[in-house]
C-alpha cells in the first residue's frame with residue numbers, strides 16, 4: 508500500500524503523506540490522512556482517478572471541512588483537495604462561473620458587487636462551492652440549488668461530466684445525482700438587483716447569525732438534520748443539554764444543534780456526544796435524529 512501511494516508523486520505535484528487533517532476542518536479535530544493531494548490541473552485529477560481505480564483505493568474529496576468530523580485515527584485513504592486554480596470566478600451578465608474550491612463567502616461578495624441577487628441568505632455559511640453543492644447548503648428558505656444551472660466535474664471512472672441539474676436532483680442537505688464524484692466548477696444564475704439592497708440583506712443575515720450561533724468557530728454547524736416538523740436544536744434544548752460537556756466537546760450554549768470543540772476535544776468526545784444525544788432524544792421523544800455532518804474514518 509505504502510509503495511503504491513508513493514507513486515502518486517509521479518503525477519500530482521502537491522502530495523503530503525501522513526497529512527494532519529485537523530487544520531483542514533472547522534472542528535480542528537482528527538488524525539492524519541494516509542495521503543493528501545491538492546489538485547491544480549484537470550490532468551492530475553484524471554490520472555489520479557485512474558490510479559485510484561486501478562489500485563482499488565479509498566478516497567474522500569474534502570472542501571473546507573466545515574461539515575466533517577475526522578476520526579482520531581485519521582483516514583486510511585487519499586484525501587483530495589482542489590487547489591487555488593479552482594478558485595476563479597468569471598462573470599457573464601447574470602451568470603457566475605465559479606471554481607469548486609471558491610469560498611461561498613467570495614461568491615456572495617462577487618455577486619453583490621456585480622449587483623446580482625439570489626444567494627444573500629447563504630451569507631455566513633462557511634465552506635466551498637463544491638461542499639455547498641454536495642450538501643445543498645441552505646438557510647432561510649434559500650438553497651444553493653436555486654442558483655445552480657450547470658455543474659462540471661468527473662464521475663468515479665474519471666469521465667468528464669457537464670450536467671444541467673433538475674429539480675428532482677436536490678434534497679434536504681443533499682445533491683442526489685451521485686454520478687458526479689468530483690465537482691470542478693459550477694454556473695450560478697442570479698438576478699440583477701440594487702447593490703445597496705443586496706448589501707443590506709447580507710448584513711442583516713450576518714448580524715442574525717452572530718446573535719444566534721456560537722462565537723467559537725470550532726464546530727461543524729448543525730450536527731443533526733431537522734426531522735420533519737421539528738427543529739433538532741429545539742428538541743435538544745428541551746432535554747436541557749445546552750452547555751453539557753463530554754471531554755472537550757460541549758453542546759453550544761447559544762444553539763443546541765451545534766457541538767463545539769472547547770479546544771482539546773477528541774473526535775471520540777464529539778462522537779460520544781452525538782450518540783448520547785441520539786439515544787436521549789429517541790428515548791424521550793421517539794425521534795431518530797439523523798446526522799447532517801459526515802464522519803470520516805473509523806469510529
Ligand SMILES: Cc1cc2nc3c(=O)[nH]c(=O)nc-3n(C[C@H](O)[C@H](O)[C@H](O)COP(=O)(O)OP(=O)(O)OC[C@H]3O[C@@H](n4cnc5c(N)ncnc54)[C@H](O)[C@@H]3O)c2cc1C
Nearest residue numbers: 570571572573574634635637638639641644645690727728
Ligand atoms: C459555523 C457553521 C455554520 C454553518 N451553517 C450552515 C447553514 O446555515 N446551512 C448549511 O447548509 N450548512 C451550514 N454549515 C455546514 C457547512 O458549512 C456546509 O455544509 C458547507 O457547504 C460545506 O462546505 P465544505 O466546503 O466545508 O465541504 P466539506 O465539509 O469539506 O464536505 C462536505 C461534503 O461535500 C463533498 N465535497 C466537497 N467539495 C467537493 C467537490 N469539489 N467535489 C465533490 N464533492 C465535494 C465532501 O466529500 C463531503 O461529502 C455550517 C457550518 C459551520 C461550521
